[in-house]
Amino acid sequence: MLNAKNIQYNIGKKHILNDISTEFNPGEFNMILGPNGSGKSTFLKIFSGEINDYSGSVLYNNKNIASQKKETLAKYRAVMSQQPELSFPLMVDEVVMMGRYPHFNFNPKKKDFVICDEVMERMNLSSFKERNYLTLSGGEKQRVQFARVLAQIWEKPAEGIRYLFLDEPLTSLDINYQQEFLQIAREFAKKDTVLVAVMHDINLATQYGDKLFFLKQGKLIAHGRPKEILNQALIKVVFGVDITIIENPITGAPLVIYT
Amino acid sequence: MVCAIAFGAVEILPSDMFSAIQHFFQGKDPANIYEGVFIQIRLPRVLLCAITGAILSVSGVLMQGLFRNPIVEPGLVGTSSGAALGASIVFVMAAKFSPEFKSFTGPFLVPLMAFFGALAATYVVYSLAKNAKRVSIMSLLLIGIAVNAVCLSGTGFMSYIARDPQARSITFWNLGTLSGASWLQVFIVGTVATIIFILSLRYSKQLNALLLGEEEATYLGVNPDKLKRRIMLLNTAMVSVATAFVGVISFMGLIVPHVLRLLIGSDNKRLLPASMILGATLLTLADMCARLILAPAEVPIGIITSLVGAPIFIILLKKFNLLQQKGGYNA
Numbered sequence: 165m166l167n168a169k170n171i172q173y174n175i176g177k178k179h180i181l182n183d184i185s186t187e188f189n190p191g192e193f194n195m196i197l198g199p200n201g202s203g204k205s206t207f208l209k210i211f212s213g214e215i216n217d218y219s220g221s222v223l224y225n226n227k228n229i230a231s232q233k234k235e236t237l238a239k240y241r242a243v244m245s246q247q248p249e250l251s252f253p254l255m256v257d258e259v260v261m262m263g264r265y266p267h268f269n270f271n272p273k274k275k276d277f278v279i280c281d282e283v284m285e286r287m288n289l290s291s292f293k294e295r296n297y298l299t300l301s302g303g304e305k306q307r308v309q310f311a312r313v314l315a316q317i318w319e320k321p322a323e324g325i326r327y328l329f330l331d332e333p334l335t336s337l338d339i340n341y342q343q344e345f346l347q348i349a350r351e352f353a354k355k356d357t358v359l360v361a362v363m364h365d366i367n368l369a370t371q372y373g374d375k376l377f378f379l380k381q382g383k384l385i386a387h388g389r390p391k392e393i394l395n396q397a398l399i400k401v402v403f404g405v406d407i408t409i410i411e412n413p414i415t416g417a418p419l420v421i422y423t
Numbered sequence: 424m425v426c427a428i429a430f431g432a433v434e435i436l437p438s439d440m441f442s443a444i445q446h447f448f449q450g451k452d453p454a455n456i457y458e459g460v461f462i463q464i465r466l467p468r469v470l471l472c473a474i475t476g477a478i479l480s481v482s483g484v485l486m487q488g489l490f491r492n493p494i495v496e497p498g499l500v501g502t503s504s505g506a507a508l509g510a511s512i513v514f515v516m517a518a519k520f521s522p523e524f525k526s527f528t529g530p531f532l533v534p535l536m537a538f539f540g541a542l543a544a545t546y547v548v549y550s551l552a553k554n555a556k557r558v559s560i561m562s563l564l565l566i567g568i569a570v571n572a573v574c575l576s577g578t579g580f581m582s583y584i585a586r587d588p589q590a591r592s593i594t595f596w597n598l599g600t601l602s603g604a605s606w607l608q609v610f611i612v613g614t615v616a617t618i619i620f621i622l623s624l625r626y627s628k629q630l631n632a633l634l635l636g637e638e639e640a641t642y643l644g645v646n647p648d649k650l651k652r653r654i655m656l657l658n659t660a661m662v663s664v665a666t667a668f669v670g671v672i673s674f675m676g677l678i679v680p681h682v683l684r685l686l687i688g689s690d691n692k693r694l695l696p697a698s699m700i701l702g703a704t705l706l707t708l709a710d711m712c713a714r715l716i717l718a719p720a721e722v723p724i725g726i727i728t729s730l731v732g733a734p735i736f737i738i739l740l741k742k743f744n745l746l747q748q749k750g751g752y753n754a
Binding site (some may be wrong): 214233235236237238241243247250252254255262263316 | 475488492493625628632634635641642643644645646682684688689690692
């Protein structure tokens, strides 16, 4: 379980995040939504341990992450940022192997190779192994990065729970891979993983998300199960957009229609 | 290597080399002048050359990896130009130094001053680039360029006020020279190089992770600030030592990592040892050319490395543009 208590983060005098307390449970797919500049990425960076100079505390399984070493954290916490680039050419399998770096010293062990193969198999990337990462399309790069991130926490850690953070993971994916991506992520969440993703597409968020978190100007405005919290007024307040909500005839989930 | 030892102003036969080594280990004096040249002059020179080549290339890999930028070369953070300034001060002002100081340093006056010049310039760059505990790569690069310019103008001023032979010494030093190689130098540079090569291999994984960017590297358990400090330290130490003895040799550190990235990819675990070997080989070849072209006179080795290195570099760039069109090697 991830607990955040009274998170306050300022840059200069500007409040980026304002007194946020919340919790994320393993096994659930948590979706963060909000307008541009509402603090979503900062939110993720604080929970994943990248930003340290905030006030308040973030606890993984009741242990404060500020007191944990980066090396240790990297064994059971993985993060996929927005569009990471590579400065020199590397093969796809070399990039995926980077996800195993926290787990070995100098040379990868047999287990590390097996895990990389499994991940690439699951992501349908096996035929890409020998490709130069820099020659891939934006969407392909994103899938390789996801494979790298999954490889990092593929095994269940001794601590029992894994933590996975995704920052707008779908930006360059086509509709087919968006669905595939979210399915794999949800599968992963079911296996003792705390999963938090920043999303833009409300309908995908309601389709896959167990809980939605709405941020506006650094404040957590609403959170809960999609069916319980999603309504016209909330979207108007958060995004300033007029919508209508109907029921998805197939899944029964709320479906947002822009009017 | 054997070729490089054999050819030169005095040619040495392999049989002489062999017997010279035999005599050397038996504690006897060299039997003839060829053996003497081999043991006292040629062998240390070729070894110093190979080690220097390895240092410059490994340093190129480290710096390019750290800056995540393919146009970086070891001298960019002020190390070479600081050394040049230090050396030129000695050439011009040596007469004004106190005799005690000179007798204390002996023949190491130039290397010592060059070494401290290199350290000082790099330290200035690093501490100016430091901004509230963090060192951003961009400011390191920009301040490096500025400090290089200052050192360069200092060296320029020194050659301006220098008398003719002094000015020639500065020019010659700035182009690199291996002619003064001795066993002591080989020992010093070799020891430093060995230690630092082993240490830098340990950082190959972290440097790979840094290719993804600092944030991603952090998520993989790397502390980028610590890594930057360590790599800067290793790099400065070995480049200052090498430069102090052989002067400024340009282009090696830029070109070797590039050639190898095209050949074997960018994994630093392979790149570091490979650049060691290729760097040593190329600089030994360059030194052989330097000795042979105008034999018995010598061409400064820096002229060879730049003259041959630059066109090769341009050819590679052209090729790499082609790759870029296919979406390949962009940086």
